[in-house]
Amino acid sequence: MDLHLLFDNLTNPALLFFLLGVLAVQLKSDLRIPQNSSKFISIYLLFSIGFKGGQELSHSTFSQEILGAVFLGLTSALVIPFYTFFILKRNFSVYDSGAIAAAYGSVSAVTFVTAGSFLEMLGYQFNGYMVAVMAMMEAPAIVVGVSMIRFFSPDKEGPKLLSILKHSLTNGSVLLILGSLCIGFLANEEQAQGIKPFTNDLFKGFLAVFLLDMGISSGEKLNDFFKNGKFALLFSLVIPLINGCFVAWFSGFFVAEIGNRFMLAVLAASASYIAVPAAMKIAVPKANPGLFLPMALAITFPFNITLGMPIFLSIIESF
Numbered sequence: 001m002d003l004h005l006l007f008d009n010l011t012n013p014a015l016l017f018f019l020l021g022v023l024a025v026q027l028k029s030d031l032r033i034p035q036n037s038s039k040f041i042s043i044y045l046l047f048s049i050g051f052k053g054g055q056e057l058s059h060s061t062f063s064q065e066i067l068g069a070v071f072l073g074l075t076s077a078l079v080i081p082f083y084t085f086f087i088l089k090r091n092f093s094v095y096d097s098g099a100i101a102a103a104y105g106s107v108s109a110v111t112f113v114t115a116g117s118f119l120e121m122l123g124y125q126f127n128g129y130m131v132a133v134m135a136m137m138e139a140p141a142i143v144v145g146v147s148m149i150r151f152f153s154p155d156k157e158g159p160k161l162l163s164i165l166k167h168s169l170t171n172g173s174v175l176l177i178l179g180s181l182c183i184g185f186l187a188n189e190e191q192a193q194g195i196k197p198f199t200n201d202l203f204k205g206f207l208a209v210f211l212l213d214m215g216i217s218s219g220e221k222l223n224d225f226f227k228n229g230k231f232a233l234l235f236s237l238v239i240p241l242i243n244g245c246f247v248a249w250f251s252g253f254f255v256a257e258i259g260n261r262f263m264l265a266v267l268a269a270s271a272s273y274i275a276v277p278a279a280m281k282i283a284v285p286k287a288n289p290g291l292f293l294p295m296a297l298a299i300t301f302p303f304n305i306t307l308g309m310p311i312f313l314s315i316i317e318s319f
Contacts, residue, residue, distance in 0.1 A: 014117060015305055017208045021215020022222075022302075033213040041210045042274075043176065045113055048199045048206075049131055050177040054184020055192050056128020066129050068254030069264060070136065072247065076268045077137040080243055081105030081144040087239075091231045092291070094153045099280045099287035102145025103296050104239060106272035107137045109177065110214065113207060114305050115266040119259050122313075126259035128184075134267055135178045141272075142279045149284055218298040225294030232291065236271075236299035244269030244308055248315040258316055265312040269304055271296035 024031040033041075060066070081101040088097035112134050119126060184192070225232065248265035255261050273296040280287050 012118070012121065014114060014204070014208045014211050018211040018215040018218075018302065018305070021212045021217075022219040023215075025216055025219025025222075032216060033209065038210070038213045041206050041213070044206050045203075045210060046109055046176045047180045048203055049109070049113055049116070050135075050180025051184035051187075051192075051195075051199050053128040053131025054181040055187070057132065057181065058128075058185045058187075060127055060129055065255050065257070065260070066127075069129065069133050069251075069260060072251055072254050072264055073133040073137050073267060074140060076243070076247060076264075077105050077107075077140040078144055079105075080268065081141045082148070084235075084239060085145070085148045088235070089152070093286075094149055095284050095286040096288055096291055098145040098149035099276070099284055099289075100235075100292045100295060101148065102142045102280065103273070103276040103292050104243075104271045104300075105141030105144060106276050107134050107141075107267045108270035108272055108296070108301060109134065109274065110210065111266060111270040111301060111304055112263065114211070115263060115309060117204060117207060118305075118309050119262060124259040124262070125257075126263045127257065130260055130263045131177065131181055133264070135181065137267060138272070138275050142276060142283075145276075146279075146283050149287075214297065214301070218294075218302065221290075221294035221298045225291075225298055232295055233299065236295040237303055240269040240271065240300050240304060240308065241311070244304070244312050245315055248312040249319055252316070252319050258313075261316045262309075262313055265316065266304065266309065269300075269308055269312070271300045273297040273301070 021031075081104065084104055085097050085101040088100050092100065116126065244265045247268040248261065251261040251264045255264065273293055276296075277289055277293055280289070280292075
């Protein structure tokens with residue numbers, strides 16, 4: 001792994017704001033981002049990446065590479081929750097295993113956004129269709145996780161899979177990013193220029209503030225997480241690394257562009273802490289959010305944006 005690349009990532013302002021948030025909690029500071037502001041910034045980030053992705057998609061020519069990226073993304077979203085469920089079931093309840101498996105099979109839009117900034121810093125680009133791939137990966141993992149719970153649980157009652165699928169697709173974050181993608185695709189160049197200062201110029205500043213908020217949220221959940229033992233910690237670090245490294249290598253058989261391969265690897269390595277918790281709250285109320293939320297947010301997320309991304313990029317550049 002390129003140590004210079006790692007150092008550059010560790011001094012990225014967005015990452016440092018995340019660490020500042022964690023530090024603020026450890027110092028018992030009263031630093032907080034107001035809830036309404038935090039929600040607005042989340043909406044802004046999803047709106048911005050969706051719209052910009054739609055614009056890029058409108059300039060893309062449908063190709064075999066797009067089909068390959070979609071195939072690999074959907075396959076990851078189906079296979080990861082399936083195999084991780086059986087690993088998790090050895091240590092956790094069926095309900096927690098299904099929820100964690102769904103979280104790790106699904107994706108983190110914030111990790112995707114941070115990865116995009118990381119690529120831009122290094123001069124790489126990724127195509128707009130990757131935003132569509134990300135959105136497509138949300139729902140399948142949730143459906144697989146709930147299906148595994150229903151199959152292995154003695155309690156066969158609960159929401160039907162069709163209602164789970166509907167909730168997954170109409171979840172606010174998924175609907176916003178898909179809707180923004182479509183709007184960006186339909187808008188012509190002149191119309192898009194009208195809101196470019198909002199969607200492009202303010203993006204990195206909003207991302208830094210959002211990661212500060214994520215750092216505060218992560219810091220608050222760390223103590224509860226460590227009570228669950230070493231297995232949860234190891235899973236949160238090792239499984240994303242395996243998933244990301246494998247896709248970083250395997251994507252070379254389907255996708256040529258370094259930026260697109262990198263984003264696929266990051267998506268495979270990321271874990272959802274927005275869409276999946278919202279879905280599990282309705283579908284599997286017996287699952288413990290005090291377990292799968294800290295695993296995804298407090299461990300996997302910072303690991304991916306500090307060490308994971310340079311590792312994945314090094315693998316891609318080597319193969």
